[in-house]
Amino acid sequence: MPQMSVAIVGAGIAGLTFAAALRRAGVDVHVYEQAPRLFEVGAGVQLAPNATRLLHRLGLGDRLRAVAVAPQAIEMRRWDDGTLLQRTPLGDLCLLRFGAPYYTVHRADLHRSLLSLVPRERVHLAARCDAVTQSADAARLTMGDGTTVVADLVVGADGIHSVAREHLASDRPQYSGQTIYRGLVPAERVPYLLAEPRVQLWYGPDQHCVCYPVSSGRQVSFGATVTAPDWREESWSARGSVRDLAPVYTGWHEDVTRLIDAAETVSRWALHDRESLDRFGSGRVAVIGDAAHPMLPFRAQGANQAIEDAVALARCLLEEGADGLGAALRRYSRIRLSRTSRIQRESRDSVRSFHLADGDAQRRRDTAARTSSGLDRHQWLFGYDAERAVAGRAAAVQNNG
Template sequence: MATTDVDIAVIGGGIGGLTLALALRQRGLEAEVFEQADALREVGAAVAIAANGSRILQRLGLGDELAAASVVPTSLQYRHWRSGAVVAEHPVGEAYARRFGAPFWGIHRASLQRTLSEAWGVERLHLGRCLVGVSDRADGVVLTFRDGRTVHARTVVGADGVHSRVRRHVDDSAPVYSGTSGFRGMAPIEALPSLPSPSAVQFWMGPGGHVLHYQVGESVNYLAVLDGPRRWPHQAGLTDAGPGELIGAFAGWHGAVRDMLEAVPQSPRWGLFTLPSPLRWSRGRSVLLGDAAHAMLPHHGQGANQTIEDAAVLARCIADAGPEGYESAFGRYERLRRSRTRAVQRASWDTSPVLHLPDGPAADVRDERLRGLDGWLGWIHGHDPDRAIALPLADAHH
């Protein structure tokens, strides 16, 4: 079977791979996207796109379509687990867009994926292509797929997620279990008459767990996170939970939380893993992007947003360096992204223990800090990669 020659091969047709491909095209470069699935299906129920991600998608010309498919939350609220009292609240909506220069969107993953894939088109999207081998050559990289076909690429981008085959070629480190796990669900709003402010992004905080939810369409998307189990039975992924395990863990919590968790069938239990930033983000002509480089916990809703940031920066670096400047492009990209993604990873990792405090003095200190959240998390949502590229490296991750 003949080997196909391409300039840039993007492995993974998810949010990161397609955003990168579109950003490269905007700069006059064409890529070929290889996706192992035989169709681009919804993965997960919903995704929150903060200003640091939406500003990039707007620059790619997707703003109007994504805004039409999204719900803009009214506010961000933190609530007490049992009483439901609002501990801290911050406006989102127009105030958020003015503050950070771009909107906050709650959107179905399927809608985001569809918008990206339709913008990219089918001509350079290759489905059913599961990567099984990566080997370096002096003039590029040979990619071997399960169907027996091979591709010779001058540049390879691994946007293939936490279990990235490209990452195993670049840096063979394993995901790390956080000691926490989650359950996901999408509950119809009409089934939740007791839920206060369903259009707000809300964190319910309590001993040993928290629940995050926000509106997407006519439903509320939730993630319920619990401490444990102490050890996860396998390396990442899902495991079955016993009947009633989720609702049993939230005994004594506010009725609105319990109504939401009971409104839909219990999901599998999802082990929450992070992927430490590798010692190097590239090897030869192969480079990593998004979860393949720095999978993070979901507690700041930044997985997709950091991947989108990566895509914007990598496209700029590749375009600026020229066809054979991959070494300088990859080095610049890593320098610009490493410290920022590590900081967001660390902030996400530290969030569970803070949200899971029992009532008492430590929780009181946390609540006071949450009332000043704008200054606490503004560095995440206000980030603009175009501005960061022009800054000295010491300041670029803020």
């Protein structure tokens, strides 16, 4: 396997995790990133135990502990009076049960941590890939400057607008009808949110808001989702304005309105979605992360699944060896498809429940939330080990064979 060459398109969370997993095994890997410099949007990301256990194995335990926050709970509340609807305990309980922590982290901190695992000369910046082609014995990237990169395998980690995905489907991203304003607020402006580090969500008619501390507790990241079926920005992200956002949340609980008022800048994003694929690889091209299965952010799992994909694909390639590329990609697809499709579906469905108008359906939702607050219902999601799933599949095949 170390003799195989791999070209990765995209140095996001998926691409860097995959590069790190392959480098650990001594594989010849290069990452091509269109951005002239590496940075991540000013926002947070929630990392659940299904991803943190894999990041720890890659050697990022100490680094993450130094920059992340371990929230004690996820709390769901009513939009107007802040009534607590559900509290899911995290903290030590989560660590004990799943053997890995739940973290909230600034995206730039996660990105920098992943980058520390990949030699800098392996990450090529200002390297936009315009096309991916393949033949029986090689895969090729045609770059924006006209040059060509040849490798044994190309992995598209190039996000929702993936070029590599065109090998697997001819679909296009669909606007979901939801937009999200994201912002960061210095912790000292919202001390009332930090008495206990928590992920807090407020549900209301047609919109919801989520917030949590990041940067070792120095900042609070928030995302305020707003249903906007007719929003038609040419770009899919734009600089938003606190002046536009604040009136949309008029009448909401003061913990929300004070948080929004405390933000200096916000960005506004149109949330897009794509259908599930029926495979994640073909010939010498595979896709991981949002390129494979973009998901609406309402289960907070897109980055977590990108990390799972990266580790699972690396493991499939290492186990099948350089001559088993086809088998490795088939195995990767088999293992990942049902799990990621389920999370994609649940992420899509969540929005209806989050955004219910007050009434019977909302009361049923709240009653159900109050009676299901433990970690049990997260077992399938947080308890999953993507590396073991690959090894388990091999063991099952051997036993059956």
